Amino acid sequence: MMSVEVLRTENLKSYYILDIFGKKKVIKAVEDVSISIKENEIYGIAGESGCGKSTLLKAMFAAVEPPQRIIGGKVIYRDNGKEYDVYHISEEERKKFRWHFISYVPQGSMSVLNPVMKIKEIFKDFIETHTKGKTKEEIYEIAESHIRDLGLPSGILDAYPHQLSGGMRQRITIALATVLSPKVVIADEPTTALDVVTQRGVIQLLKDIQALKRNTIIIVTHDMGVHANMADRIAIMYAGRIIEEASTEEIFENPLHPYTRYLIYSIPKFGDKKKRESAPGAPPSLSNPPSGCSFHPRCPFAFEKCREEVPPLKEYKVGHKVACWRVEEGENATA
Amino acid sequence: MPLLEVRNLTKIFTIGNVFSRKKVIAVDNISFDVEESEIFTIAGESGCGKTTTAKIILGFEEATSGEIVYKGKRIDHIHHRERRELLKEMQAVFQNPFSTFNPLRKVDRYFYETLYNLGIADTKEKADEIIKEKLAAVGISFEEFVEKYPNEFSGGQLQRISIARALLTNPSILIADEPVSMVDASLRMSIVNLFKDLKDKYGVSVVYITHDLTTAYYISDRIAIMFRGSIVEIGPAEKVLMEPRHPYTQLLKESVPEPDPNRKWNTRINLSETEQSEYLRQGCKFSGRCPKAMEICKRESPPYFDVGGVKVKCFLYKD
Numbered sequence A: 001m002m003s004v005e006v007l008r009t010e011n012l013k014s015y016y017i018l019d020i021f022g023k024k025k026v027i028k029a030v031e032d033v034s035i036s037i038k039e040n041e042i043y044g045i046a047g048e049s050g051c052g053k054s055t056l057l058k059a060m061f062a063a064v065e066p067p068q069r070i071i072g073g074k075v076i077y078r079d080n081g082k083e084y085d086v087y088h089i090s091e092e093e094r095k096k097f098r099w100h101f102i103s104y105v106p107q108g109s110m111s112v113l114n115p116v117m118k119i120k121e122i123f124k125d126f127i128e129t130h131t132k133g134k135t136k137e138e139i140y141e142i143a144e145s146h147i148r149d150l151g152l153p154s155g156i157l158d159a160y161p162h163q164l165s166g167g168m169r170q171r172i173t174i175a176l177a178t179v180l181s182p183k184v185v186i187a188d189e190p191t192t193a194l195d196v197v198t199q200r201g202v203i204q205l206l207k208d209i210q211a212l213k214r215n216t217i218i219i220v221t222h223d224m225g226v227h228a229n230m231a232d233r234i235a236i237m238y239a240g241r242i243i244e245e246a247s248t249e250e251i252f253e254n255p256l257h258p259y260t261r262y263l264i265y266s267i268p269k270f271g272d273k274k275k276r277e278s279a280p281g282a283p284p285s286l287s288n289p290p291s292g293c294s295f296h297p298r299c300p301f302a303f304e305k306c307r308e309e310v311p312p313l314k315e316y317k318v319g320h321k322v323a324c325w326r327v328e329e330g331e332n333a334t335a
Numbered sequence B: 001m002p003l004l005e006v007r008n009l010t011k012i013f014t015i016g017n018v019f020s021r022k023k024v025i026a027v028d029n030i031s032f033d034v035e036e037s038e039i040f041t042i043a044g045e046s047g048c049g050k051t052t053t054a055k056i057i058l059g060f061e062e063a064t065s066g067e068i069v070y071k072g073k074r075i076d077h078i079h080h081r082e083r084r085e086l087l088k089e090m091q092a093v094f095q096n097p098f099s100t101f102n103p104l105r106k107v108d109r110y111f112y113e114t115l116y117n118l119g120i121a122d123t124k125e126k127a128d129e130i131i132k133e134k135l136a137a138v139g140i141s142f143e144e145f146v147e148k149y150p151n152e153f154s155g156g157q158l159q160r161i162s163i164a165r166a167l168l169t170n171p172s173i174l175i176a177d178e179p180v181s182m183v184d185a186s187l188r189m190s191i192v193n194l195f196k197d198l199k200d201k202y203g204v205s206v207v208y209i210t211h212d213l214t215t216a217y218y219i220s221d222r223i224a225i226m227f228r229g230s231i232v233e234i235g236p237a238e239k240v241l242m243e244p245r246h247p248y249t250q251l252l253k254e255s256v257p258e259p260d261p262n263r264k265w266n267t268r269i270n271l272s273e274t275e276q277s278e279y280l281r282q283g284c285k286f287s288g289r290c291p292k293a294m295e296i297c298k299r300e301s302p303p304y305f306d307v308g309g310v311k312v313k314c315f316l317y318k319d
């Protein structure tokens, strides 16, 4: 399949620079991330909390506010065959991309809907702020047809946020983020605080949107079950870096990084009581990451090189990239 | 004799102010037993009454009606002193380990305090010995534990420490309310395995409260599925989860996303818009969403029917 790129990062680095009583503290939340996301795909990002997933999304959406900073690298948007280096254009130009080309459903956004506004007013406000020259009637019409397209009950437009269940509020934030038909939708943990049945409704909605609008969805969650159900490709993030990337089938059938293997093999399944083990130890601190491969203190296979050098993310098989010295050695041994 | 019996437990909360009062039946006439050396799971979605049930068992909340019986003796309405004695045998593990410990107090202080106050140890040597033993059971070394504040541990480590603390009194039963839902997926199984070890090695019973059916399947002997205050299905975990009978249990199980891209969902579901309406519903509370609802379900609340060793609260199994 020929796939066209819609967004990519090149050696992206984004840190939090904090000043604590005059002492500088640097949190290396995104370290040297290069990913290429295609038109019309669902791209999943997995990893435990604090590994830098939200930081990466904010950097891709170009909504970076102090103490977060872009330390190096690029974020490129591709729109109508043209490339835009997002951090090298003016804020004016950058604004034009927001919500029209790329949109973002932040973590926990369902709890920030304005409680004193009806859903329809929230839509009106949003559309008014981000488009020009539309009458009130036209705006309501856009909101209504969008809600209808997504299969949500049209009655919700007249409701206040508190009258709706958490799952419905989450679906409304997703509807809002997609109302201007962006090419790329970023959703940060859209199902995390939800019950399984409600979660399933949200996943159903995201898949419907993708099928309807033929856009790209970047979804972050630590739930591998959600990824298995939705994503076309998955990136595994650990301590600020992408340590493995492949198609969803490949990640689940042939995980190569020891961390990914723990992630996948530790999930219990119905009808199988085989003992499941978590990765030993605890995730590292991003202000003082371990030398070499950041997983080495927890890795049962670590050897000298892992403690000294950071393994590069390398493609060992078409479409399957891993950052692991053991995989590299194995490759060299069989070559 | 079961270790713990919950009989006809009901809890009604009154919400609102003097002008508009509403009643929420958070727990609606539920009964179950927990045997010695058994992992009993209470599973269900948020708001179904799990925490309220746990709090009443632990004596943190008073029941509206019903009885809690421990080793044959009623323990709802006991005096403060008896309650303190009882807490040696019945310990709690909560969802958020960071809220269990004061952030400004070193974690080891809680351990010494418990041991001295309850008269389990009277010297530092004896206390250290007990602490080392309990930490070993949860896989934490004494050296990495002493003289540290809560925020010096990861969530997974601190949850294991809070379990070690619960073990100090050699309890017979642990009431664990969503003990892994705040722990990262990659560390979750280390905690879940711990409960299994405690049961296998020390004969501890566990009431494992969760919304996660796969870990429930992995560790529990028996399970109760709750929906809007009622237990809708109860029996051996193997039967309830491998061949769920109640349409709600079926929906719940089917909605767990499987970590297998070859088994994506291919059916669609309907969702309730609000939760309140279901709590107040007449008849079976699931009837509004149930694909198999009949006329009677909307009028009457179903009794339990015995289906091959599983009790199911559903009219589909009448006769």
Ligand SMILES: Nc1ncnc2c1ncn2[C@@H]1O[C@H](COP(=O)(O)OP(=O)(O)O)[C@@H](O)[C@H]1O
Pocket: A016, A018, A027, A029, A047, A048, A049, A050, A051, A052, A053, A054, A055, A056, A067, A068, A286
């Ligand atoms: N506003 C902030 N200020 C300082 N540190 C932050 C801020 N936001 C996140 N961090 C830190 O950056 C790291 C990555 O965080 P985040 O990107 O939110 O991770 P994830 O989304 O994977 O849970 C963590 O160590 C977190 O504590």
Ligand SMILES: Nc1ncnc2c1ncn2[C@@H]1O[C@H](COP(=O)(O)OP(=O)(O)O)[C@@H](O)[C@H]1O
Pocket: B013, B014, B015, B024, B025, B026, B044, B045, B046, B047, B048, B049, B050, B051, B052, B053
């Ligand atoms: N103190 C309280 N006052 C009023 N309502 C409450 C209180 N505690 C719980 N509830 C209500 O009781 C129901 C059950 O809650 P809870 O036992 O916390 O469920 P779960 O632990 O399964 O999520 C919910 O509808 C909740 O809003």
Ligand SMILES: [Mg+2]
Pocket: A050, A053, A054, A055, A107, A188, A189
């Ligand atoms: Mg995040």
Ligand SMILES: [Mg+2]
Pocket: B047, B050, B051, B052, B178
């Ligand atoms: Mg609860």
